[in-house]
Amino acid sequence: MVSTGSTTGDGSTTGGGSIVRPYGDTTGDGMVQMSFTLPVPHSKVAEGGALQLAQKMGLDAAMVVHAKPMGPDFTFFVVYGRVTHLVELDKIQVVERDFPLLAPKEANLAIRSLLGRKLTVVGxxxxxxxxxxxxxxxxxxxxxxxxxxxxxxxxxxxxxLGAQVSVPELVARAQEERADAVLVSQVVTQRDAHLLNTREMSAAFREAYPSASRPVLVVGGPRFDEGSTADLGVDRIFVRGTTPADVASYLVHRLTQRRQGQAPTHQEAS
Incomplete structure (x- = not known):
């Protein structure tokens, strides 16, 4: 939860500003809750370690409100405490939807008009x-x-194509199907596997296709950063909460840009 408002000299907030503070019990009290696991057996020492970590992270008067053994060698904690940090909303940069959201009927009509055939998507x-x-x-x-x-x-x-598809298999099937777009989902994130896999995929498509005929490359998953399209070599990143209409509308938008010879928008290229 957040409380909106500007700060006063004592650190409290007033209404109408762009600075917010977290709150848990009362407005602007700065209380937050976080969870983490320590690789130590559950004990008083482990709980002390959780408090020490919370204090080093800036939580004032931190409290362990939940501790649970995770097997013999790990302990999961939920810690509650106060932070003094503020959130400056006017300095936050996000990727906003920059294309119209189409109903299925509208998307179908646009595709028919744009391509004169079905749009092929390989996922x-x-x-x-x-x-x-x-x-x-x-x-x-x-x-x-x-x-x-x-x-x-x-x-x-x-x-x-389902799960555990290799990048060469994906490229080959996209070529076989003459795909207009390729959608890739990545949920596993250990050791940044989602990033490594996406870079490998985008590099393979750029090697296999001339730039003018490469399919639109779209990736999605809960741990992606929407602003990392250029770094990952894809056209668009979708995160949690994305619906089929979001994806269909974007594909119409991007293919329309390509047909008209337009460059991607700033946020697609950034």
Whole structure:
């Protein structure tokens, strides 16, 4: 939770400003809750270590409100305490949607007008990632959050390759299907696997295709940074909360840009 307002001399907040403080019990009290695991057996010493860590992170008068053994050698903690840090909303940069959100009927009409044929989308989870919930939510007809997936769109041909697809397999299938777009979902993030896999995928497509005919490359997952498109070599990144309509609308938008010879927008290139 956050309280909006500007700060006064005593650190409290007043309404109407761009500075906010966290609150837990009373407005502007700065209370936050965090969780983490320490690689030590559950004991009083472990709880003391959790408090020490919280204090070093700036939590004043930190309290361990939950501690649970995670096997014989680990302990999970929830810690509660006060921070003095402020959030300056006017300095925050985010990636906003810069294209119109289309209903399925509108997207179908736009695709038909733009391509004169169905738009082909190839989707997969690459590498060792076996979590297909995200890609299925976007592609499968059952969809997500009350929206039908891309299989529902009359003018979209969906090829869902499922989980643990290698990058060479993905490139080969995209070429075989003459894909207009490639959607990749990455949930496994240990040791930044999602970033390494995405860079490998984007490099492989750039090697396999001339730039003018490369499919639109889209990745999604809960741990991506939407502003990292250029670093990862993709056209768009979608994060949690993305719906099939978001993806379909973006594909229409991006393919329209390509057909008109336009460069990506700033946030797509950044």
């Amino acid at each position: 997969a989870c690459i590498g060792t990632d076996a979590h297909t919930v995200g890609i299925d939510a976007i592609l499968n007809i059952k969809g997500f959050a009350g929206e039908k997936g891309l299989e529902y769109y009359r003018e979209i041909k969906v090829v869902n």
